[in-house]
Amino acid sequence: MTRKYFGTDGVRGLANSGAMTADMVLKIGMAAGNLYRRGSHRHRVVIGKDTRLSGYMIENALASGLLAAGMDVFLFGPVPTPAVSMLTRSMRADLGIMISASHNPFADNGIKIFGPDGFKLSDDEEEQIEAMLDDASLMTAAAPDRIGRAKRIEDAQARYIEFAKRTFPKDMTLDGLRIVIDTANGAAYKVAPTALWELGAEVIQIGNEPNGLNINEDCGSTHPGAMCARVRELRADIGIALDGDADRVIIADDRGQVIDGDQLMALIATSWARRGELRGGGLVATVMSNLGLERYLAENGLSLARTRVGDRYVVEHMRAHGHNVGGEQSGHIVLADFSTTGDGLLAALQVLAEVKRQGRPVSEVCNLFTPLPQVLKNVKFNQGAPLQDRHVREAIAAAEAQLGNGGRLLIRPSGTEPVIRVMAEGDDEALVNGIVDELCATIARAAA
Secondary structure (H helix, E strand, O other), X not given: OOOOOEEOOEEEEEOOOHHHOHHHXXXXXXXXXXXXXXXXXXXXXXXXXXXOOOHHHHHHHHHHHHHHOOEEEEEEEEOOHHHHHHHHHHOOOOEEEEEOOOOOOOOEEEEEEEOOOOOEOOHHHHHHHHHHHHOHHHOOOXXXXXXXXXXXOOOHHHHHHHHHHHOOOOOOOOOXXXXXXXXXXXXXXXXXXXXHHHOOOEEEEEOOOOOOOOOXXXXXXXXXXXXXHHHHHHOOOEEEEEOOOOOEEEEEOOOOOEEOHHHHHHHHHHHHHHOOOOOOOEEEEEOOOOHHHHHHHHHOOOEEEEEOOOHHHHHHHHHHHOOOEEEOOOOEEEEOXXXXXXXXXHHHHHHHHHHHHHOOOHXXXXXXXXXXXXXXXXXXXXXXXHHHOHHHHHHHHHHHHHHHHHEEEEEEEOOOOOEXXXXXXXXXXXXXXXXXXXXXXXXXXHHO
């Protein structure tokens, strides 16, 4: 079935347009409520959001649809996506929903849905919601005496802070560490600095003044330059950058150099393996992770399983094969011992714990392997299927032959934007750059 509304991470789009109008969001809420209205008990759904201006509109529309479906609604206000996942389980909710477009600009917004187990919905469940959105006769409204009630939960942030702190080793503190934390003017602008400070760190905050319009704007994990500069300026020990909904993290070492998700996953996996805590014999990542990570893990007797792009697919593989560490190069890191989804703060705390154990600078602890030259570029397209073009297919085949066994080529449509992503990596940087440029030009001609 072709998915009309759901992408790789829920429903996402321009606010007040398409799937993100108040009318459409109300229908999404009612459809989700219908899907999880199981049994005669009072059903409950928890809703969190990031700091986008459109969150007010979407929160109210979504709540209206859920109330009409017979769900009691508990509103958290701004909290990270992983907090919604955790509190769905903690509060025994039938459904959890996060209103966010993650790392996208403020004008976009989205809806991420979690089942009662705290995991994102399966493809089959999302398809059932899509079917209801296209055929209203598949949905039923609650009887007048079964319409839901709405309530705001004031301590959701405090609950998540305490949960995050409990994942840090009990015999450790962050005393002596100066930490720059960039919360992307997003959902974690209160909880992340508070958790770090309460664990003992000296905390310098940036990206912590949301105004509804500045989420992810020149800050956060997709724009780490400000964090890196601040680390160098203040001679901090480490920088931590989250994205708008705080489910991903990027680190800056003590020299102000960026450390991506591949290095962080390598550190956590090998650290856990040394202490006998790693399950599955390795970690799970996506096809985007650097070949250098795969080689490093193999040198340490660990495996790398690759999935489609999207943390939900990483989680599915982890659950199916018994892994407890997985994630994406972009900084989505899933630690199954603690959480059911990517959690930037929890991943950062595991990195900080290893830094404290080793007593060495972050630049020495976290730079475990030299990544192969990897180039990723996007080609915009509005319609059609340029990857099916004969010239494009021939160019891809020729590029794969050039790379041979010493590199990788990955070309895929984005699940969240109208672009085709072209990635190549290999030992020869000039060859990799040339291949990506040529392929992008060929795809652009086919998309014109």
